[in-house]
Amino acid sequence: xxxxxxxxxxxxxxxDDGEPVRLLxxxxxxxxxxxxxxxxxxxKPVQLVEASDREDLLAKLSTxxxxxxxxxxxLMNYRFYGQFAVKxxxxxxxxxxxxxGTIDPAxxxxxxxxxxxxxxxxxxLPQNVSSLAVYYNRTxxxxxxxxxxxxxxxxxxxxxxxxxxxxxxRGGVIRATETEGAPQRPxxxxxxxxxxxxxxxxxxxxxxxxxxxxxxxxxxxxxxxxGAREALKNLIDLRLAYxxxxxxxxxxxxxxxxxxxxxxxxMLLSSRRSTTTFRxxxxxxxxxxxxxxxxxxxxxxxxxxxxxxRGSSNKDEAxxxxxxxxxxxxxxxxxxxGRTVPxxxxxxxxPAFLGxxxxxxxxxxxxxxxxxxxxxxTVSTWPEIEDVTGGIxxxxxxxxxxxxVVIRQLDEQTRPLFARAEHPR
Numbered sequence: 001x002x003x004x005x006x007x008x009x010x011x012x013x014x015x016d017d018g019e020p021v022r023l024l025x026x027x028x029x030x031x032x033x034x035x036x037x038x039x040x041x042x043x044k045p046v047q048l049v050e051a052s053d054r055e056d057l058l059a060k061l062s063t064x065x066x067x068x069x070x071x072x073x074x075l076m077n078y079r080f081y082g083q084f085a086v087k088x089x090x091x092x093x094x095x096x097x098x099x100x101g102t103i104d105p106a107x108x109x110x111x112x113x114x115x116x117x118x119x120x121x122x123x124x125l126p127q128n129v130s131s132l133a134v135y136y137n138r139t140x141x142x143x144x145x146x147x148x149x150x151x152x153x154x155x156x157x158x159x160x161x162x163x164x165x166x167x168x169x170r171g172g173v174i175r176a177t178e179t180e181g182a183p184q185r186p187x188x189x190x191x192x193x194x195x196x197x198x199x200x201x202x203x204x205x206x207x208x209x210x211x212x213x214x215x216x217x218x219x220x221x222x223x224x225x226x227g228a229r230e231a232l233k234n235l236i237d238l239r240l241a242y243x244x245x246x247x248x249x250x251x252x253x254x255x256x257x258x259x260x261x262x263x264x265x266x267m268l269l270s271s272r273r274s275t276t277t278f279r280x281x282x283x284x285x286x287x288x289x290x291x292x293x294x295x296x297x298x299x300x301x302x303x304x305x306x307x308x309x310r311g312s313s314n315k316d317e318a319x320x321x322x323x324x325x326x327x328x329x330x331x332x333x334x335x336x337x338g339r340t341v342p343x344x345x346x347x348x349x350x351p352a353f354l355g356x357x358x359x360x361x362x363x364x365x366x367x368x369x370x371x372x373x374x375x376x377x378t379v380s381t382w383p384e385i386e387d388v389t390g391g392i393x394x395x396x397x398x399x400x401x402x403x404x405v406v407i408r409q410l411d412e413q414t415r416p417l418f419a420r421a422e423h424p425r
Contacts, residue, residue: 162190192256
């Protein structure tokens with residue numbers, strides 16, 4: 001039934017002649033609209049199969065591959081494709097790239113291309129090369145007379161700013177001791193950040209440490225080092241010691257993106273994907289700033305790529321659409337929607353991405369971060385590692401588990417996952 005649904009759902013481009021190429025994606029409504037725009041601009045039939053979220057996409061893809069009726073293409077983050085690469089479910093693209101008159105690997109940012117190489121083969125081609133950035137409500141900053149985030153700001157600068165922007169309903173600053181058990185919760189929180197390994201990693205790296213023992217062939221997490229411990233403690237303290245981020249109950253009632261859109265969050269750490277949602281904002285002006293640093297600027301790679309399934313029954317037509325989607329023309333279309341930082345170098349530095357017509361005005365922040373971005377491990381079990389660490393970090397962030405206990409749990413519960421992982425190199 002799921003395979004039948006995979007073939008039937010979604011939207012199709014205007015030309016309905018021939019068997020349509022099926023492309024599986026997920027995203028917020030604004031993101032999906034971006035992909036509908038891309039599909040609609042193509043001159044041959046493409047059926048957009050829309051998953052509700054990442055978990056739904058992974059389930060649809062796994063089930064359809066097992067059932068022998070996969071989509072022709074799927075769009076996936078580099079952190080999650082290893083589980084399909086190890087099953088030989090993705091068609092290598094090297095021969096098609098070599099024969100292509102459209103795709104030249106030199107036109108794309110190497111850090112994004114390399115993230116989708118598995119055991120020497122280029123399995124997928126990246127559409128974007130985003131990094132983590134700090135979105136901020138410029139209007140709210142100006143209202144309260146707080147200095148805007150500046151290039152080169154530090155973690156302590158961000159904490160000071162978040163504290164100054166945590167306000168009660170009358171606009172008064174709420175001190176840390178007032179946020180727990182106070183009769184009135186903050187009307188505006190200074191910061192939103194997800195307690196996850198992908199949010200923690202750039203600060204560990206910036207502090208001169210690492211999250212794993214060997215990035216190419218990791219066997220364990222290394223959050224017990226001094227630099228990693230400091231970054232982890234400071235992340236947890238945002239909620240427990242300073243109260244500048246919403247509680248778990250508040251996040252459950254209103255997620256951070258919605259809270260930002262509604263003017264109740266001064267800053268949010270997120271990737272470029274939030275831009276499509278935030279462009280619907282009309283009540284205030286917003287912009288982006290670079291990540292704060294400890295010792296050196298370091299970003300974490302956010303990159304999605306088009307992958308061709310090994311079991312596709314329409315590979316040639318799927319490849320033609322893939323060529324179009326990541327070409328300069330295709331990337332200009334999707335960049336105009338706000339969804340991506342183009343992986344195509346020339347497009348990323350063109351008005352299609354940097355043009356000032358739509359926010360953020362400081363879009364160049366994303367490009368400036370590219371030389372410093374690092375990729376997380378792409379081992380086959382990395383999705384499971386993210387799931388396990390996510391639960392432990394959430395408990396630490398919201399419940400206050402002791403740091404030593406948290407680090408021990410992270411190590412003990414992920415070692416078996418690293419032990420059975422297969423590696424891209």
